[in-house]
Amino acid sequence: MDLRIFTEPQQGATYDTLLAVAKATEELGFDAFFRSDHYLRMGSVDGLPGPTDAWITLAGLARETKRIRLGTLMTAGTFRLPGVLAIQVAQVDQMSGGRVELGLGTGWFEEEHKAYGIPFPKEKFARLEEQLEIVTGLWSTDLGKTFDFHGTYYDLTDSPALPKPAQQKIPVLIGGHGATRTPRLAAKYADEFNIPFASIEDSERQFGRVRAAAEEAGRSGDDLTYSNALIVCVGRDDQEVARRAAAIGRQPDELKLNGLAGSPAEVVDKIGRYAEVGASRVYLQILDLDDLDHLELISSQVQSQLS
Secondary structure (H helix, E strand, O other): OEEEEEEOHHHOOOHHHHHHHHHHHHHOOOOEEEEOOOOOOOOOOOOOOOOOOHHHHHHHHHHHOOOOEEEEOOEEOOOOOHHHHHHHHHHHHHHHOOOEEEEEEOOOOHHHHHHHOOOOOOOOHHHHHHHHHHHHHHHHOOOOOOEEEEOOOOEEEEEOOOOOOOOOOOOEEEEOOOOOHHHHHHHHHOOEEEEEOOOHHHHHHHHHHHHHHHHHOOOOHHHOEEEEEEEEEEOOOHHHHHHHHHHOOOOHHHHHHHOEEEOHHHHHHHHHHHHHOOOOEEEEEEOOOOOHHHHHHHHHHHHHHHO
8 A cells, every 4th residue: 555645735835844744755655745736725724825836846846855756636737738738747757757647637626716817617627638638649759750639629730749758658647536537538548546535435436437447448447556535634642633633623533534534543444444445545635734743653653554
């Protein structure tokens, strides 16, 4: 079971805070550091000092880390033109020595689009499908050849399809709860399928849909990695769990029901139940980015029992 650290910087974080978390992620033996791609805070937090850009952040971290994988859950397709995104991600992959992964989704938070003047198109899923075909097509075009694409939303002519990533193939993550189109898209383009904030039962159902879609598309269901993203709140005792829950404005019982919360033994047990339905990777959503002792506890008493 791979454990990855997943952050939500739009809730309030500087680059230096994210760097500290990324370095702790590396030093404590976690597999990867991922972040969301949002420009506006959610809920009652003030979001200070303001948003940071996902790919600028990852470019900086690419030069200041050595081992961990780096990526997004999920890059918003509404924020970037696909040709530009292909260049950005390939460049950060080069900067990291080949450690980047691209999670790409439709974009969904209309308020942040209004706040920063970003168009919020009605038909986002069909755009996402074209974006995936363009980004992966640009990366896979042979050197010296050009790439063309003529779709409903995007049109590329005689693209040199440069630069190339350091990796032969950057892993692509697709995720979500959709019952039909999402599994089909994952079967066609994804190396990993992620379901965010889902129960064990819902995860099993969605993993089954993706496996079936992969088989229908001529792939083995085992070609894909299956993962969950879940909030985490671990404590050595009930008091520590309650303190960490209060720090993020949540209740321990609710976190235990909807995420990974409680003692290390409780969290290990619940991760094991996700593993039983097919998950081999978990993105641990960390909301209090100043609590690095939390990461140390997870590393020493949860991750150590899963590796």
